[in-house]
Amino acid sequence: MxxxxxxxxxxxxxxxxxxxxxxxxxxxxxxxxxxxxxxxxxxxxxxxxxxxxxxxxxxxxxxxxxxxxxxxxxxxxxxxxxxxxxxxxxLPGGVTQVNLDEWGDKQAKEGAKPPMLYENSPDGGAFLAAQPVPRCGAFCYLAVVAREAKE
Incomplete structure (x- = not known):
């Protein structure tokens, strides 16, 4: 922030x-x-x-x-x-240094890895990346996709 x-x-x-x-x-x-x-x-x-x-x-x-x-x-x-x-x-809990990755989460040992939601998204998370996502609380994403019926 x-x-x-x-x-x-x-x-x-x-x-x-x-x-x-x-x-x-x-x-x-x-x-x-x-x-x-x-x-x-x-x-x-x-x-x-x-x-x-x-x-x-x-x-x-x-x-x-x-x-x-x-x-x-x-x-x-x-x-x-x-x-x-x-x-x-x-201060309660002391002061600890936490490395945050590009997603704002604690960095994993293997490096920055995008959330599973981004990995499974058809556009690689491009749409989601442009949306506001709260640091705490809940985030709900609903997608409705129409596909042509195969004949």
Missing amino acids: NETAEDLNYDCNYNMFVAKTMLPNLGKPDDRQKAVRWMKKLATCNRSIEEMKLRNDFMYYLVVNIQQGELQPPFTEPPPASPLPDIAHL
């Missing part, structure tokens, strides 16, 4: 508003102070698009923690002074 800085900042500001609104969900005053420190740290993380995306990931998990009423790591500790890329491993 090609997100602009404006889109990323909008998402961050929205999550910041949600987090501030729900701060009373955190029962401990110490947790509220830690959450505010994290929000201040994240508000300064906007030097690059990649950093902004990572910032938004942290913001999302912070909002989830605040909604649940309890902070989970890494938010149980004050934010570190280091830049976000250096602390990306703190």
Whole structure:
């Protein structure tokens, strides 16, 4: 997805508003102070698009923690002074590099292989390639073909 800085900042500001609104969900005053420190740290993380995306990931998990009423790591500790890329491993699940093939799927060891639907398509997938396909969710394709009857 090609997100602009404006889109990323909008998402961050929205999550910041949600987090501030729900701060009373955190029962401990110490947790509220830690959450505010994290929000201040994240508000300064906007030097690059990649950093902004990572910032938004942290913001999302912070909002989830605040909604649940309890902070989970890494938010149980004050934010570190280091830049976000250096602390990306703190996010749930860590940061893993995944190679995506030309179809947007995890690359197989034998290299990029088109989906079976493309392989079995009479036009080699040319029609399908021009259609919008969601990254997640369902995709349904129905084709009706009329053929002349053989005599």
